[in-house]
Amino acid sequence: MRQTTLNLPEELVSKAEAYAASHGTTMTALVRSHLEAVTSGGTSPPDDDPLLAYSMRRLSRRDAIKLLGLRDYTGLLILLGDADLPIPRPSAQEIEDQAALFEKLWRQG
Numbered sequence: 001m002r003q004t005t006l007n008l009p010e011e012l013v014s015k016a017e018a019y020a021a022s023h024g025t026t027m028t029a030l031v032r033s034h035l036e037a038v039t040s041g042g043t044s045p046p047d048d049d050p051l052l053a054y055s056m057r058r059l060s061r062r063d064a065i066k067l068l069g070l071r072d073y074t075g076l077l078i079l080l081g082d083a084d085l086p087i088p089r090p091s092a093q094e095i096e097d098q099a100a101l102f103e104k105l106w107r108q109g
Contacts, residue, residue, distance in 0.1 A: 006031075023068075024086060025049060051076075055085040 008016075015026075020027050026049060033049045037056045052075070054064035065076055080087055091097070 017076040023049065023051065051079055051083055051085060055083075055088060056078060057091075 006025065016030060018025050020030050029048060033052050033057075037052060037058075050059055050064045050067035053059035059067075061073060061076065065071075065073065068076065068079065070076055070079070079086065
């Protein structure tokens with residue numbers, strides 16, 4: 001493997017080290033995982049960082065909560081915010097399904 005040096009702000013490195021330690025991983029694994037995720041076009045399977053895998057829509061909400069040892073979705077949202085990762089957007093099919101359900105409920109009301 002090639003060794004690479006990155007120039008990062010001290011505060012960011014400290015936060016990244018704390019995040020990695022709390023998730024049982026390393027900064028190298030975090031950087032590798034993120035670079036693989038952003039360059040793969042979403043085709044690689046979930047790796048050892050469930051939070052990143054969830055953020056990239058490669059892991060279900062339920063599985064992410066379970067793997068991260070969280071109580072509920074609120075905890076997952078907090079971790080995403082703390083890690084400055086985006087909440088995954090619903091797929092086009094999920095949006096269509098939600099719209100159809102809304103229309104059905106609207107007509108019943």
